[in-house]
Amino acid sequence: MKLIVGLGNPGNMYNFTRHNTGFLALDFYTKIKKVDWEKADKYDAKYFRLGDTFFIKPQTFYNDVGKSIAAFKNFYKIKNEDILVICDDFNLEFGKIRLREKGSAGGNNGLKSTIEHLGTEAFPRLRIGTANDALRRKIGDTDFVLGKFTAEEREKLPEILREIAAKLDDFSA
Secondary structure (H helix, E strand, O other): OEEEEEOOOOOHHHOOEHHHHHHHHHHHHHHHHOOOOEEEHHHOEEEEEEOOEEEEEEOOOHHHOHHHHHHHHHHHOOOHHHEEEEEEEEEEEOOOEEEEOOOOOOOOHHHHHHHHHHOOOOOOEEEEEEEOHHHHHHHOHHHHHOOEOOHHHHHHHHHHHHHHHHHHHHHHO
């Protein structure tokens, strides 16, 4: 059994924001796979299942996603190494994708929550670069991560999301 988690904030106002890159990746994947999201209130998440892999979007806010992840993990007895967390990273060049088997939160509050609730840093994470240093300096970190992608960035998203989808297929295989 495997678990792939996209990080983001619930609610339409957060659609196409940098912090919802994990949600965006999984929503793109649902379109490719032609599946629909189901609600799992007991885990405070939306999910779908393909084979032995669950895909979830926690419906808590970003800083508290670890609760949903740990609840799913514990109920289905999923090993930490079989959990892949997808998140944004404003320190990575826009569109760069970095897969690590373990590591620190690196300032990402969603990863901090996940580490806290799993009790370990030893789980894979897929970081998606959202860097735009000039804009980030101008508006600050909070407004940057909660801000919408620029038109130029949106143009590049389909290619990035296809690359992520291939990595999700590899992980869930």
